[in-house]
Amino acid sequence: MFVPAIKGQGTEEQQKKWLPLAYKFQIIGCYAQTELGHGSNVQGLETTATFDPMTDEFVIHSPTLTSSKWWPGGLGKASTHAVVYARLITEGKDYGIHGFIVQLRSLEDHSPLPGVTLGDIGGKFGSGAYNSMDNGVLRFDHVRIPRDQMLMRLSQVTREGKYVQSDVPKQLLYGTMVYVRQSIVADASKALSRAVCIAVRYSAIRKQFGSQDGGPETQVLNYRTQQSRLFPLLASAYAFRFVGDWLNWLYTDVTQKLEVKDYSTLQEAHACTAGLKAVTTSATADAIEECRKLCGGHGYLNSSGLPELFAVYVPACTYEGDNVVLLLQVARILMKTVSQLTSGKQPVGTMAYMGKVQHLMQSKCAVKTAEDWLNPAFIQEAFEARALRMAVNCAQNIGQASNQEEGFYERSPDLLEAAVAHIQLIIVTKFIEKVHQDIPGHGVKEQLQNLCNVYALYTLHKHLGDFLATGSLTPKQGALANEQLGKLYAQVRPNAVALVDAFNYTDHYLGSVLGRYDGNVYPALYEEAWKDPLNETVVPEGYHEYLRPLLKQQLKLSRL
Numbered sequence: 001m002f003v004p005a006i007k008g009q010g011t012e013e014q015q016k017k018w019l020p021l022a023y024k025f026q027i028i029g030c031y032a033q034t035e036l037g038h039g040s041n042v043q044g045l046e047t048t049a050t051f052d053p054m055t056d057e058f059v060i061h062s063p064t065l066t067s068s069k070w071w072p073g074g075l076g077k078a079s080t081h082a083v084v085y086a087r088l089i090t091e092g093k094d095y096g097i098h099g100f101i102v103q104l105r106s107l108e109d110h111s112p113l114p115g116v117t118l119g120d121i122g123g124k125f126g127s128g129a130y131n132s133m134d135n136g137v138l139r140f141d142h143v144r145i146p147r148d149q150m151l152m153r154l155s156q157v158t159r160e161g162k163y164v165q166s167d168v169p170k171q172l173l174y175g176t177m178v179y180v181r182q183s184i185v186a187d188a189s190k191a192l193s194r195a196v197c198i199a200v201r202y203s204a205i206r207k208q209f210g211s212q213d214g215g216p217e218t219q220v221l222n223y224r225t226q227q228s229r230l231f232p233l234l235a236s237a238y239a240f241r242f243v244g245d246w247l248n249w250l251y252t253d254v255t256q257k258l259e260v261k262d263y264s265t266l267q268e269a270h271a272c273t274a275g276l277k278a279v280t281t282s283a284t285a286d287a288i289e290e291c292r293k294l295c296g297g298h299g300y301l302n303s304s305g306l307p308e309l310f311a312v313y314v315p316a317c318t319y320e321g322d323n324v325v326l327l328l329q330v331a332r333i334l335m336k337t338v339s340q341l342t343s344g345k346q347p348v349g350t351m352a353y354m355g356k357v358q359h360l361m362q363s364k365c366a367v368k369t370a371e372d373w374l375n376p377a378f379i380q381e382a383f384e385a386r387a388l389r390m391a392v393n394c395a396q397n398i399g400q401a402s403n404q405e406e407g408f409y410e411r412s413p414d415l416l417e418a419a420v421a422h423i424q425l426i427i428v429t430k431f432i433e434k435v436h437q438d439i440p441g442h443g444v445k446e447q448l449q450n451l452c453n454v455y456a457l458y459t460l461h462k463h464l465g466d467f468l469a470t471g472s473l474t475p476k477q478g479a480l481a482n483e484q485l486g487k488l489y490a491q492v493r494p495n496a497v498a499l500v501d502a503f504n505y506t507d508h509y510l511g512s513v514l515g516r517y518d519g520n521v522y523p524a525l526y527e528e529a530w531k532d533p534l535n536e537t538v539v540p541e542g543y544h545e546y547l548r549p550l551l552k553q554q555l556k557l558s559r560l
């Protein structure tokens with residue numbers, strides 16, 4: 001994040017100076033924004049950067065304990081530099097949060113520079129690989145940096161100490177977070193597909209119950225409950241891959257527009273990256289845990305690969321923006337869009353469907369049979385009606401409050417659900433668009449169409465309350481969707497293993513004895529057990545000190 005921050009907020013000159021050093025690992029940088037007392041609320045950060053016109057320097061300082069930088073990855077032990085976000089103060093005025101390049105450690109012996117106190121913040125969730133990341137703590141005691149180490153693409157301070165705001169939106173300060181959020185969506189798809197690959201392959205080889213007159217037991221993958229839990233996760237892995245590809249296109253397009261000072265899609269980029277990051281990471285974290293349960297007891301072994309995957313993945317719901325905070329950002333933009341509908345201003349991009357407000361507020365879903373739910377037009381309209389009606393309901397309720405802001409906070413739980421509905425519509429829309437494209441490979445398109453329908457109808461079934469409460473569906477239509485879902489599972493079943501093999505993960509990358517490509521699980525589980533250090537001795541350490549005396553004592557007592 002050190003590099004994207006300099007690329008997005010540094011001048012050409014600053015990029016020329018600092019990026020080659022970072023690319024060649026002549027310096028190692030981190031992104032030091034979050035503090036002990038503030039993470040979500042960036043504008044509440046307390047670290048100060050006070051301009052000293054006498055020396056043409058900024059004085060970086062941590063005025064309070066809560067201003068200590070806390071969490072930045074790489075900060076504790078590895079980084080020599082940081083992009084530090086601090087309150088810019090010049091001529092006695094606080095101009096809010098800006099980025100500054102600050103050297104933290106000597107390039108000679110890696111010792112902290114004068115005025116810099118830093119270290120690691122300690123162990124994190126479980127024994128997961130995230131403990132290999134030195135998330136750190138950092139405090140400054142009046143550390144001086146040259147004025148040209150303020151990142152000056154978005155705003156400047158002159159030699160005399162005058163603050164100059166460039167003619168660019170101040171939200172570009174948040175650009176690095178937008179970049180990482182869009183990459184986190186692709187990351188969610190990768191993590192989810194790994195978990196699903198393990199669970200599908202293991203479910204195909206695991207047999208339990210159901211043997212007739214001594215015949216083989218039943219593959220657990222054939223149980224309808226296993227399919228109803230697992231196949232929506234398989235469909236989600238594909239859904240998040242396709243929406244992540246689209247989001248990367250959107251991000252690239254917005255970045256190109258910024259180059260020519262076209263800020264028209266900045267809000268769309270913020271809403272989509274924030275909302276998709278929130279929805280895909282929450283779903284993926286829950287799905288990895290579900291995949292562990294789908295593998296029964298063996299899923300709880302570290303050798304299954306699932307506990308580690310879960311422990312390393314779950315902070316994605318928090319870092320790069322707490323998911324609730326990000327969804328409330330989406331909700332704010334939805335409310336703004338709804339308020340503009342009466343002005344005749346046509347919504348664009350992923351909000352365009354809201355322009356059909358007259359139709360969508362009174363449309364009646366035309367589904368009459370279970371098969372009708374295979375029509376993408378019916379799915380699309382149902383999801384649009386649900387999302388729009390939830391947003392309009394929130395706007396009407398907020399409008400009844402005496403104060404807009406108060407109304408927003410009062411209704412924030414409902415706004416959260418409206419934001420999720422909007423984001424799920426985007427995911428469904430992009431999946432439908434994907435399967436409408438020419439897709440190579442014999443039968444591949446049909447399989448993706450099945451998964452698209454599984455993702456949409458499962459999501460509809462899971463959130464049926466929204467669809468019924470907004471009148472977007474009738475209970476009968478909801479039941480038909482569930483009926484069609486069961487038929488789709490039967491169609492996915494024959495190709496389930498092929499659909500996870502398609503992720504093309506090596507056994508090494510998957511890191512799971514349950515997810516082995518050859519399915520030879522039991523010998524692998526048994527072999528893995530003997531690698532446990534506890535098995536280096538046949539008689540366990542502690543026998544003579546603790547177990548033997550206890551056993552002997554009990555034996556004596558039993559003879560009395």
Ligand SMILES: CC/C=C\C/C=C\C/C=C\C/C=C\CCCCC(=O)SCCNC(=O)CCNC(=O)[C@H](O)C(C)(C)COP(=O)(O)OP(=O)(O)OC[C@H]1O[C@@H](n2cnc3c(N)ncnc32)[C@H](O)[C@@H]1OP(=O)(O)O
Nearest residue numbers: 001039040041042043171174177183184187270319320321
């Ligand atoms: C380098 C890695 C690359 C790839 C990695 C690959 C895969 C990724 C996998 C793992 C990642 C690895 C490790 C994890 C690293 C994690 C690092 C971090 O966690 S960095 C710190 C992250 N912190 C946050 O996300 C903070 C969240 N808070 C905020 O973003 C803001 O405080 C806020 C919540 C948006 C509030 O902003 P503000 O206080 O300014 O107030 P408003 O809500 O009123 O907003 C004002 C105005 O601005 C608009 N806006 C807000 N944000 C943005 C934005 N990002 N872009 C554009 N516009 C924005 C907002 O809509 C308002 O607009 P208005 O209504 O005025 O029109």
Ligand SMILES: Cc1cc2nc3c(=O)[nH]c(=O)nc-3n(C[C@H](O)[C@H](O)[C@H](O)COP(=O)(O)OP(=O)(O)OC[C@H]3O[C@@H](n4cnc5c(N)ncnc54)[C@H](O)[C@@H]3O)c2cc1C
Nearest residue numbers: 031033034038039040071072073315318319320321322324
């Ligand atoms: C593994 C990991 C790596 C990280 N790496 C970095 C890094 O490299 N650089 C960096 O700068 N930071 C990093 N962070 C910090 C991370 O970005 C923050 O923790 C994150 O942004 C959440 O902010 P917070 O901790 O202040 O949460 P808080 O906002 O304190 O969240 C606590 C609760 O308050 C709720 N809440 C907060 N505000 C509102 C609101 N307005 N309305 C409703 N509910 C609200 C949240 O939903 C949550 O339930 C990392 C964190 C982790 C866990």
